[in-house]
Amino acid sequence: MKKIAVLAGDGIGPEVMAEAIKVLDVAQKRFGFALEYRQADVGGIAIDHHGEALPKSTLAACEAADAILFGSVGGPKWEGLPPAQQPERAALLPLRKHFDLFCNFRPARVFEPLAAACPLRADIVGRGFDILVVRELTSGIYFGQPKGREGSGADERAWDTKVYRRSEIERIAHMAFQAARRRRRKLTSVDKANVLTSMVFWREIVRDVARSYPDVELNHIYIDNATMQLVRDPHQFDVLLCGNMFGDIISDEAAMLTGSMGMLASASLNGGSFGLFEPAGGSAPDIAGKNVANPLAQILSAALMLRYSLGEEEAARAIEGAVEQVLANNIRTRDIAAAGHAPVSTQGMGDAVAVALES
Numbered sequence: 025m026k027k028i029a030v031l032a033g034d035g036i037g038p039e040v041m042a043e044a045i046k047v048l049d050v051a052q053k054r055f056g057f058a059l060e061y062r063q064a065d066v067g068g069i070a071i072d073h074h075g076e077a078l079p080k081s082t083l084a085a086c087e088a089a090d091a092i093l094f095g096s097v098g099g100p101k102w103e104g105l106p107p108a109q110q111p112e113r114a115a116l117l118p119l120r121k122h123f124d125l126f127c128n129f130r131p132a133r134v135f136e137p138l139a140a141a142c143p144l145r146a147d148i149v150g151r152g153f154d155i156l157v158v159r160e161l162t163s164g165i166y167f168g169q170p171k172g173r174e175g176s177g178a179d180e181r182a183w184d185t186k187v188y189r190r191s192e193i194e195r196i197a198h199m200a201f202q203a204a205r206r207r208r209r210k211l212t213s214v215d216k217a218n219v220l221t222s223m224v225f226w227r228e229i230v231r232d233v234a235r236s237y238p239d240v241e242l243n244h245i246y247i248d249n250a251t252m253q254l255v256r257d258p259h260q261f262d263v264l265l266c267g268n269m270f271g272d273i274i275s276d277e278a279a280m281l282t283g284s285m286g287m288l289a290s291a292s293l294n295g296g297s298f299g300l301f302e303p304a305g306g307s308a309p310d311i312a313g314k315n316v317a318n319p320l321a322q323i324l325s326a327a328l329m330l331r332y333s334l335g336e337e338e339a340a341r342a343i344e345g346a347v348e349q350v351l352a353n354n355i356r357t358r359d360i361a362a363a364g365h366a367p368v369s370t371q372g373m374g375d376a377v378a379v380a381l382e383s
C-alpha cells in the first residue's frame with residue numbers, strides 16, 4: 025500500500041483534485057495496486073484553519089508519504105498578508121525546498137484533437153510539438169538571499185538575489201540530459217548569459233556537463249529569443265532546460281500552446297523516487313467554485329506520480345491514453361471547447377476520463 029499526501033489547496037485545487045482521485049481510484053482497480061490517501065490543508069485554507077500556510081501536521085503527512093499530489097495555492101483572499109506569509113511563499117516554496125525537489129518536469133505536447141485550441145496558426149501547430157521543460161525548482165531568484173525592502177519615498181527600494189551554485193546547475197543539467205536521452209536527444213539551455221553573471225556561469229556549467237552526453241545535441245538560447253521561438257516554431261524544441269524563474273514563465277507559454285493552462289501537468293522530483301505532482305497553473309480564482317475548471321492537468325499530474333514515484337508505468341500510460349481518447353471524442357471543458365460542442369463541467373470531464381480508463 026503506497027501512501028499519498030493529498031494537498032488540494034485553494035481555488036480550483038479541490039475541484040480538480042476530486043477528479044484526479046476519481047481517476048486514480050479506477051486505475052487502482054484496473055491495475056491492482058492500492059493507494060492510501062491522506063488529505064491535508066495547505067496554502068490559504070491552512071491559514072484559515074490553522075493560522076499558517078504549511079502546518080506541521082501537513083508537513084508530517086508529506087514526510088510519511090511516498091508522494092505528494094498537490095493542487096494549487098493562493099488567491100485574492102490572502103494577497104493582503106505580508107509577502108512572507110502568503111500561501112505561495114509560505115507553503116509551496118518551502119515544501120519544494122524541504123523535500124529538495126530541485127527537478128521540475130513540465131511536459132508540453134499538443135494532443136492532436138486539441139490542435140484547434142492552440143492559439144498558433146494551423147500551419148505552425150500542424151507540425152506538432154512535444155517539449156519537455158526541465159525547470160530548476162529550489163534555487164535561483166525565488167530563493168536567493170538577500171531579499172529585502174527598505175527606505176521610503178523616492179529612495180525606497182526592494183531587491184532579490186539570483187544565485188546558483190555549481191552543484192545546483194550540475195544536478196539539474198544531468199537530469200535534463202538524461203531526459204533528453206530518453207527522448208529525441210536535443211537539449212536547449214535557456215539563459216540570459218548576455219547580461220547576467222549567474223547565467224554566464226550557468227552556460228559554462230551546462231557546457232561542462234554536456235561532455236558526459238556526447239550523444240545529445242546541445243544548444244543555448246537567450247530567454248527572450250526562446251519565448252519568441254516557442255510561438256514561431258515550437259516543433260524545433262525537444263528538451264528546454266531553464267532556471268527557476270525562466271522555467272516558470274516559459275512553461276505557462278508552453279501550457280497555452282497545448283490548448284490551455286488547464287492541460288499542463290508537472291512532476292517535481294528530488295532525483296530519487298519521491299516527488300510532488302501538481303498542475304503547472306495556479307488556483308485560477310476567476311473560475312474557482314464554478315465547476316468549469318479543466319481537471320486534465322491534475323489528472324495528468326496523477327499519471328506522472330504513478331510513473332515517477334510509484335513505478336506504475338502501465339497505469340500512467342493508460343490514464344494518458346484515456347485523456348487522449350476523451351479529447352478525440354470531443355469531450356471538452358470550457359477552456360478547450362470545440363466549436364459546435366457544448367462544454368462539459370469539471371466533474372463531467374473527470375467522469376469521462378474515468379469511464380475511458382475503465383474500458
Ligand SMILES: NC(=O)C1=CN([C@@H]2O[C@H](COP(=O)(O)OP(=O)(O)OC[C@H]3O[C@@H](n4cnc5c(N)ncnc54)[C@H](O)[C@@H]3O)[C@@H](O)[C@H]2O)C=CC1
Binds near residue numbers: 095116284307317318
Ligand atoms: N502551483 C501553485 O500553487 C500556483 C499558484 N499560483 C497562484 O494562483 C493564483 C492565481 O494566479 P494566476 O496568475 O491567475 O494564474 P492561474 O494559473 O491560476 O490562472 C491563469 C489563467 O489560466 C486559467 N486556468 C488556470 N488553470 C486552469 C484550469 N485548470 N482550467 C481552466 N483554466 C485554467 C485561469 O482561469 C486564468 O484565466 C495566485 O494567487 C498565484 O500566486 C499561480 C501559479 C502556480
Ligand SMILES: CC(C)CC(=O)C(=O)O
Binds near residue numbers: 113304305
Ligand atoms: C509560487 C510560484 C512560483 C508557483 C508557480 O507559478 C509555478 O510553480 O509555476
Ligand SMILES: [Mg+2]
Binds near residue numbers: 272276305
Ligand atoms: Mg508558474
